[in-house]
Every structure is written in structure tokens, then in C-alpha cells.
Amino acid sequence: MILIIDFGSQYNQLIARRVREHQVYCQIEPPGIELGKIRELRPEGIILSGGPSSIYEAHSPRVAKGIFDLGIPILGICYGLQFMVDALGGEVIRSDKREYGLAALKIRKKGGGVLAGVEKKTRCWMSHGDRIGRLPKGFRITASTENTEAAAAEDAKRRLYGLQFHPEVVHTAEGKRMLENFLFGVCRCAKSWTMKSFVLDAVEEIRGTVGDKRVILGLSGGVDSSVAAVLLHQAIGRRLTCVFVDNGLLRLGEAEKVRALFGKNFRMDVRFARARKAFVEGLKGVADPERKRKIIGRIFIEVFEKEARKIKGAEFLAQGTLYPDLIESRSAFGGPSAVIKSHHNVGGLPKKMKLKLVEPLKHLFKDEVRLLGKELGMSDDVVWRQPFPGPGLAVRIIGEVTEKRLVILRNADAVLMEEIRAGNYYRKLWQSFAVLLPIKSVGIMGDQRTYENVIVIRAVTSEDAMTADWAKLPHDLLGRVSSRIINEVRGVNRVVYDISSKPPSTIEWE
Ligand code: XMP
Secondary structure, eight states, X not given: OEXXXXXXXXXXXXXXXXXXXXXXXXXXXXXXXXXXXXXXXXXXXXXXXXXXXXXXXXXXXXXXXXXXXXXXXXXXXXXXHHHHHHHTTOEEXXXXXXXXXXXXXXXXXXXXXXXXXXXXXXXEEEEESXXXXXOOTTOEEEEEOSSOSXXXXXXXXXXXXXXXXXXXXXXXXXXXXXXXXXXXXXXXXOXXXXXXXXXXXXXXXXXXXXXXXXXXXXXXXXXXXXXXXXXXXXXXXXXEEEEEEEOSOSOTTHXXXXXXXXXIISOOEEEEEEOHHHXXXXXXXXXXXXXXXXXXXXXXXHHHHHHHHTSTTEEEEEOXXXXXXXXXXXXXXXXXXXXXXXXTSOTTHHHHTTOEEEOTTTTOOHHHHHHHHHHTTOOXXXXXXXXXXXXXXXXXXXXXXXXXXXXXXXXXXXXXXXXXXXXXXXXXXXXXXXXXXXXXXXXEETTEEEEEEEEEEEEEEOSSSSSBEXXXXXXXXXXXXXXXXXXXXXXXEEEEEOOOOBTTSOSSOO
């Protein structure tokens, strides 16, 4: 395994994903990690990440210096390199000017180590202020750019390597090879991280943790909770009980699909809590999106708790928490996506019911969860499901949520999704959905003037929902969606397409 020390760079999770793409397991830990813990983890190599700090700041993050005496190969990237240089007695030159962007990289002498086999002239991605003034004893410069003499350096004897640029971003042409060199040439890692091996380990671990007790899992039908359910089911069978809350805010046919898939196909113990009425009644007269969310969250917990209390002997609550949530929740630097997931979690429930948490996906990235789902025999239909917000259609009905407006939106959304799938766009889009606006507009149908609702079509491409671009869907597809919605969905006489990107807009309208 590779240990990645998190100095707060925005690219940290990217480093981890790059390592895992090479089938090497890695773990991200904060700089405060103790040497004893590092020894326990027995990493084959350590990567010191980049970060926004200057080594000269009063509270710049540092790892215990002894890390360099463990005899473990280390690769310092950007701030990670500067920390290494400073800690080993070299000198970092303070600078207020940032070097940012592409730079031509010249390899000094054909060497080995991290730069083995790299083209003599290549491109790299720089993003730093401070730079190296003097290297510690034993180091030599291995590559330079016009502005940065020590763009790469090494002490091959001690197996310490440093790159001032970012090998993990695609703009560094040979970054992949450099990481490969470190993982396999320097650290001699084995390619042992596969979903097959993960399943074996995870099943054993779940059995060890849970013993002969029961586990409850809140099933939403989304990728994470679905994959977690199948994995747990494989480990403990009928001692897993899933609770699915039908809040009436789901897409057309969604609740039935979940019932068929998990109840019938996988033969799991799934309890369906039908609570449509409670949610719609709770939302009566409420237009403010944050209030809607709070009400939905509160009713969800009430319903879930009532259902969970019926399950005798349950000691554990399982959640489909993913690695990014785990890293960000404990990172000293905070993170962007933590906020998104908070709506989802059954906050407070475990404590109230004295349940212990099981989070079998907490070391996986989203793309790995999909691979895991495939490994567990799940269909593409579930594994590639687009994200769907916890409060469901309530954030896609602008203004008050009523039974009538839910029907309009659900039917319009169903037409859209049918056409998106038929046109083979479902997987190419991060999300696609319909939104119902709180205004009416004039139209004409036959000889009649109409005064009806407006539906917005939203379709975006994205990597992680932090940024998103509106999808350039073909006009004929949009045309078909529009005429079908207006013809088939009672109460709609106008369809518009949302052509805004995030930022500055958001994906959902709320
Ligand atoms: P925005 O609209 O902020 O959405 O660009 C980013 C991602 O988060 C999802 N989202 C939510 N998910 N509860 C959720 O579980 C919510 O209240 C919520 N609001 C937004 C959204 O669908 C997108 O994937």
C-alpha cells in the first residue's frame, strides 16, 4: 500500500485515484499521523502531497521528521517537496509570485528513479509560489524548467524523490509514467488492488465486525446504498434488513423497481415504509427549499426510526459512505463535497438508537463502487444510475409541493428519461431531469387558449458535481421531448431548456 500525506492540495484525491488505477491500494492520512501508525500501516511508499501553505507560515502543516528515517521510499509533490527540503536541512526560497500553468521540462541526465524512461523534453503542470533554493545534502537536481531550476530532485541512495510540478494532473504529459516509476520501479508495489480482492477482504471484515448480530441499512435505490446492500447481503445474508422509505417524492416507477430488484432478484429482507402521505402533508404550504429539506429530513428519520424499531436485535446501522466523504470530514483543510452528502445521512439516528455504524464502502471512490457493483453481479441499470437528491422531486418542484404538481412533474420527467435512454444519452450525462416552475404561461391548443405550467429540462455533464456544463443535446431529441411532454402530460403547455453551467448556476433549481 501507498500512504498519501494530505497537505491540503485540491489534487489529493486525484493522486489517490491515479495510484489505484494502477491497482495499488492507497490511503490518505492527515499530516498529524504518528510514526507508530505509519509503521503499523507498513506502506511500501509514501507520497507527500501538495498544499496551499508556505513552509514559512507559522502553522504550516508538517509530518514528524522521523518519517525520513523509516527507510520507506518517499515522493514529495510541490509543497511535499518543499517540506522535505526544509526538514532535511535544505533551503526553500519564499516568493509571493506564483508560477502557474504549463512549463517545458528538461530532464538533466538520463537517470532512473521517478524519471526513468521519460522523454528528455516534455511538459509539466506547475502551481507553486515558493521554490527550492538549496537542496539538502545527498540530493541532486534531475529536471528543470526555465523558471524553476529544481523542478525535480532526488536522493536515490535514500530513495527520496521530489517533483515541484504535479504528475497527477493530465497536463503533465508523462505524469502517469512518473507515478508508475515510483510505484513499481522504486517501491516495488504489487498490482493487488482489484474489486475481486476487495470483496473477499470486505466480506471477512464485515463478518468480523458484525458477528451474529443484525444490521439495518437505509436503501435509497442510489448506487452507493444499493452496492452496500448487496455487499452486506453477501457477507451476512438475511441478517441484513434494508429499510426503503417511499416518501412519494421519487421518480415514476422507482419504488416498484427497488422492490423488484432487491426483494425478488436478490431475495433480501427489504421493509417498505409507505409514507407518501406524511411527506406531502408535512410539505403543505412550504415553498422555501431549505425548510422543505429540513421537513423531509425530519419525517424521514421519524419513519425510518419507527421501521427500524420493529427489527429486533439490530445493533448496527450500515451506510454507503464513500472515501471522499471520509477524507473531507476529518481533513483539517475542509472539503467541498462534504456539504452535499450531509442532506443524505440519517444524522443522529445511530446515537439515538444506540446503533454502531458499518460503512463498508468508506475506502472507495465512486468509480470503484461502480466496479464493485459489477463484480457483485449488479446490472448496469443500477450501477450507472445518475445521482438523485435525497429530498427528491421536492427540490425540483419550485414552490409548493402538492400531489397534483408531483404527478405533473413525475410524468414529464418520465418522458424525458425515456427519450434520454432511447437516444443513448443516459450514461453520458451526469444528471438529467425535469423541473416544474411556479408560473404559468399562455399557449394555444386547437382553438383554445391555454394557461398552463412550464417544464424546464435540465441535463448536465460533470465529473463530480462540483462543476458542471449544460449538455449539448441534439435539437431533434429536445424537440421530441418537448412535443411529447406537451402532448402527453396534462397541465403543461411550454417546455424550456436550461443552458446554464455550474458555476455560477447550480445543478438543481431547488
Ligand atoms: P447542486 O444543485 O448544488 O447539486 O449543483 C450538486 C449535487 O448534489 C445534489 N443535491 C442534493 N443531494 N440532497 C441530496 O442528497 C440535496 O438536498 C441536494 N441538493 C443537491 C444534486 O442532485 C447534484 O448531484
